[in-house]
Amino acid sequence: MVSRTHFQIFRRGSTTYFTSTLFFPQAIREDVFVLYSFVRTADDYVDAVPQQGEEFWAFCDTYRRALAGEPSGDVVIDHFVELMQRIKIKPEWVDGFLDSMGRDLHQNTYETIADLESYLYGSSEVVGMMMARVMSLPEESLPAARALGKSMQFINFIRDIDEDLAMGRTYFPQEDLAVFGLSGLESSVTRNRPDAFSQFIEYQVERYLSWQKQADDGFSFIPPRLRIPVRTASDMYQWTAEKIRRDPFVVYDHKVKPSAGRIVARACATTLGVHLSPADCAGETE
Template sequence: MVTPTHYRIFRHGSTTYFYSTLFFPRSVREDVFLLYSFVRTADDFVDAVPQQTAEYFAFKERYLGALEGEPGGDLVVDAFVDLMERKEIEPAWVEAFLRSMESDLWTATYATVADLEEYLYGSSEVVGLMMARVMGLSGDALEAARALGKAMQYINFIRDIAEDLTLGRTYFPQDELAAFGLSSLDPETAAAAPEAFASFVRAQVERYFRWQKEGEAGFAFIPFRYLVPVKTASDLYRWTAEEIQKDPFVVYRRKVKPSPLRAVGRACANTLVLTWPGRGETG
């Protein structure tokens, strides 16, 4: 059951996900709230300044206890474990997610894109897999769900370059930074080599677009009643990417995020487009 705690966590965590999720049917919407509250809570512990390491590991222990049938009275954890059982969410996916969250406690950089993709699998691809189970999608949709989750996480990395620097992290392959002649993504380094920085960021945006295209190929497997919110979230992330692509230095000035009005407007537009005569409903 969704409680005010779940609502608060989700409402304050993500404009894009929150307003897109409102367009799911109620039963799915509530399950998405439970899923997001769990992953956001873990993420908030490792992203806190200073990091809340003890709180994170206590949270993990409560999860492991609940998984073994010993609910600990944590609304977020207990509801999520119940969701896992109802929707057949694989414990291995949650394990991978927690492993990536823990890496944020001690890993600041990634040498290659292969190293980064190992982190991305746990931090975002498995969340896409969990969402696919929440929506009851077929196995045919799972690879696309992974790709879409990875794409959305990657544009967050690009958007949050400045914020992550304050946490001592850079979520981009160090060998690619070097290939563009950049020693770091510090504002001073970027200002000293503006063309190199802009080219680097646009190259990362292009990687996001490739992964997003792979993810959106899975839209064919999503029933109409679930497609509107999923497509809306994807559209809003594309808007974010396009804003950054036009002006890469915007990441140092502000956090590029769609407004609630844009989010709701996009969802309404998708509802109209996807129900246009001749298109029909899928599922």
Template sequence: MIDRTLYTIFKHGSKTYFYSTLFFPPAVKEDVFALYSFVRTADDYVDAVPQQVEEFSAFVDRYASAREGETTGDVAIDSFVDLAGRKRFDPAWTDAFLHSMEKDITVGSYRTIHDLEVYLYGSSEVIGLMMAQILDLAPESHAAARNLGRAMQYINFIRDIPEDLILGRTYFPREELDRFGLDDLSETAALRNRDYFAAFVRFQLGRYREWQEQAEAGFGWIPRRYLIPIRTASDMYRWTAMTIGRDPAVVYRRKVKPSVMRIVSGATYNTLRT
């Protein structure tokens, strides 16, 4: 039985992940809810306006106590620590995740793609590794799991450009903005340099597609009963990328996200073809 608090955190956090996850077998579904609730809670602290820095620090302290065996009473933390123990997560993965979340408090931009990839490892690739452990996948699947995590995160960066600007963040390498003749990614700058902005976004979408293809090349490691929700989430991110690619300026007009009907229809289709 999924804890009601974890259910609420997950449902309010991500429509695509939530409705895709419903197609996992019950035991796996519970574990994914525990994982997502932990990472979503940490992310919410650093994405709040204003940022909840003290609350995030207290969250990290509670996690450290839970890892030492203390029951904290924080269901997102206690459930995650139990999951991490049962599924043998490398503790360094969680440390990398929390370090990247801390960067969202202290770092507003990245100069090179290498600099950004350090952040991406902690914010998204380790989540892919944790998912691989939840599904008991072979270590050979880990490269694909990491690529899927960062590919999906990268689409979020593109989709959420205006929201991240409000938080004082630009996740794309500064040297690439310069290469495309963009001073910044504000709506004013993007519309003033519409062609440059469109070329810049499509370049970033190309990077996403490269990582996505590398991820999907590893789908053969995933048993059929687990592949349906993963392929569905992957398909929804592809749809998001295609939608933005047709008109990059759409990110300033609305948040490009698939409807619940599209997600459920996609899962149904994948059930038939997988």
């Protein structure tokens, strides 16, 4: 049984994931709450202003002691360890996640796409594989689960350009900025080179779509009843991508994210077999 703590962490952390998750059957929904609360708590430590490095490393230590059999008394950690053991989440996946979160404490840029993908593996791909375990999907589904996690995280990078800059971070490869002749992604730079920035965003959205295509190939592994919330979340990230592609500079104006009402409407449409296409996204308005 999830606690009020899990509910509050999840609801505060993500409108898209929280609202989509409500469409899972109860048992799976509760497991998702436990999983999300763990990863969100770790992420919040490294994203705090100022960053809470000591608290993050203490969280990691407490998790590892709990995994070794010493209950922590922390419902986020203890429930997650129970979930790991029950559905066979691999400890190395969790280690990969915590490693990437730890990198956010000291690494602010990535030189190449290979460097960034190393970070993405721990920050998002392993979470996709954990979700596959939650839904009891076969091993063959894991490559697609990894791609879905990575593609969603990448849209967050695009959406949060301005927010990340405020924390001194630029997740996009420096080699990409060089290709488009951008010295940085600060508004003062990109507004002076609007065409270059628009082309840069188009390039990044296309990269997202290539990973999303890999993820789409794996939806056949998901039972129809469980496909609804996963497809809904995926569609809403596609909606976000298309909205930013049509107006790249919106990332400096506000955080592009669908409302709870839009997410519920999309889930209902998905239930009826209506799938969101790029054309559908382009036609939707706030």
